[in-house]
Amino acid sequence: MRVLLTSFAMDAHFNGSVPLAWALRAAGHEVRVASQPALTGSITAAGLTAVPVGADHGLDEMVKGVGDSVLSHHANQSLDPDAPGQLTPAFLTGWDTMMTATFFALVNDDPMVDGLVAFARDWKPDLVLWEPFTFAGAVAAKVTGAAHARLLSFPDMFLPMRRAFLAQLAPGPTAGDGERRGAHTEDSLGQWLEWTLGRYGVPFDEEAVTGQWSVDQVPRSFRPPSDGPTVGMRYIPYNGPLPAVVPDWLRVPPTRPRVCVTLGLTARTSEFPNAVPVDLVLKAIEGLDVEVVATLGAEERALLTHVPDNVRLVDHIPLHALLPTCAAIVHHGGAGTWSTALVEGVPQIAMGWIWDAIERARRQQELGAGLHLPSHEVTVEGLRSRLVRLLEEPSFAAAAARLRTEAASEPTPAEVVPVLERLTAQHHAHGRRRPGGTSPSCVS
């Protein structure tokens, strides 16, 4: 079959789709990866076939212009729908409004959606797998009749929030509330998708938000309750487009417990701020009887006032090669780092402060496999004492090992491919009815 994968151009959001793309290709399927031109290098570096569509999005310009405010709305805010007093109507409305205006409609702008739809009309994919914020994938699928699913590589906080948001929009018991809401529905995401699909003559329904099903690479323990159909898949680490090379020193077993410190790659390649006080992190580790491998870029190194003797600085290194040699990892909370540490069974201190990074770290702590230390709370003593606990209390390693086992119990991407073949045959409209959609109308 023909499978079109799509992610807006950002490595951290694209990387999670690479192993499944390999599996599909290796099973003999035709695979294309569509994104804005800026991702072409990353797609081809992963050995995949790129289809550039639209023009580069202005996410970095947005973050430079108003990112502080947008991020401050979400900073240190729990996204757990069960956490009391967190997902208030005001928060959810702000989230829906700001994220749609500054993010969803930006990375899925008209040229991107038009380009993807045009390619899908030409190439006629059977299945579109889309990164969960790349709604252009859902639009292209709905316009061409392809089956479509979300491909998750981080815990899905989005759909439970979306449900909570829609529930509070629904007419309440107060008379007049529905009328008030009805006159001015605040569902920005729904409205944007409605006029976006409307350009092709396709009506909006919630499936454009949820996909027909989801492929979820997050271990079950971290999946928020979901009533949508889900195909579990094992997370296979892929570290992104930087060369993955094993250095000689890594082949020598460490003599002391090894600790990895990393702040990920996203802060290096985008305007998203790195909130981790890296100098404090290294100071916290100084003097401990451990050896540290810190993957820091040039800008991050520039923030260091002093590099302790027990720290080895490297620019980058494939985490899946490094982590099996590590007793613990201290990191910024990013999804790729977190997932890789999880499948390698390494206890983590995650310094997540925003979005699902908070929930990943919080849940990890709940399950005993790590500790959550939000970046704004980092102190030398606080981090040092947590790291000492991670290294000295065997329960952390034991819990991390349990999660590694849980992760490994999920089917591999290769094993998921036949499931996708079956679901695609069930869902796609080929052979039955293939709505061609209409041309985008120029004037409403």
Added chain:
Amino acid sequence: MTYTDTDETATDESPAAPEEVEQTDSELGRHLLTARGFHWIYGTSGDPYALTLRAESDDPVVLARRIRESETPLWQSAAGAWVTGRHGVAAEVLADPRLSLRHADLPGPQRHVFSDAWSNPLLCHIVPLDRAFLHASGADHARWERSAAPVLGAAAADGHRKSAERVHQETADGLGAAFDLMADYSRPVATEAAAALLGVPDAQRTRFARACLALGVALDAALCPQPLAVTRRLTEAIEDVRALVGELVAARRAEPGDDLLSTVLSAGSADSAGSRAQDALAVGVLTAAVGVEFTAGLINNALEALLAHPRQWALLGESPELAAGAVEETLRHAPPVRLESRIAAEDLTLAGQDIPAGAQVVVHVGAANRDPEAFLAPDHFDLTRPPGPGHLSLSGPHTALFGAFARLQAETAVRTLRERHPRLAPADGVQRRMRSPVLGGVLRCALTTSA
């Protein structure tokens, strides 16, 4: 804005008239969405003006107080605008001819495209409402006010009293035991009065009323992005009312009457027949776009305040002549137009602040009207409040044009309802539209006549 000497009412459009700009749903929707996003973004810092524009769930009176009590009398909001809620500065701004509804250096539609401009977007004209004559120059407004004065001026108000009383009494007598003040009284009488002013023929009254309803969001839409569908309905209503008024103007040119349009057509202030026809079109469209909602809002706010103060309602029964004071106090306490937005035509200094040309200056009328520097016990509603420094509710070009008209209608409403329905009482709270920071538009206000 000046018009060439062509006749819009005879031909389709004057070449100099602001053009209707067609945008796809995607373009317009994205624009509105982004503006809404900016209001949310700027509100995250707690900025009271940005929160006012969000018009979501925060208490507008509390936000107005925060705007007034800001450290400097005139301060710059994160949303870009210079904002004041102090009575003295507000009065100064509203009287300053260097501050106008439009950009001095931007001829034609007041349109700002910013869907991907993430720094310093212009949020002063969210949608261009030039076709409704809502972004006109001070000179245009002065001419319209002058030429409409024989009908809309304060001196002319008494001449309309009899017919107003008749309409209000008929409407009041037709009310059931339970009714909605806005839908069943305020808006119908305001619409009827406006239609009578313009001489809208009976056959067109339903069309006119429908257009006025959709136009009711116009003043809000200029500052606060409305949803796409609401914006589309507004735009359609503007075109419809332009067509309707245009037909009336053409008819009055052939056969003058004593209505508002004929009065403007016969005024000597414009320099040609064509521009007089344009002026008549402008005044007619503004009557529908501003006059109706402004008047209905004033009636509603007056009744809401009086019914919330039963002793004052009782007092009004003993002394019906207090109706005028009740309306005046409503204008101060609950102005039907809360925000006035201006653009600086040149670099100027206001309240010690340097305001560059092109900057937006916003007066929070609701806040200024409750400035304790100007009013004793400003939060208290008192229909016997002695005359003092004036409220600023009729100091904008739109509110000034329709001030006498709205006053007369509201005073008649208060008198009539007090007389015909002395036991009038709220049945339920008042529901206001979301995204209505300027008008606080009433969606429903259930009352009973026999409590």
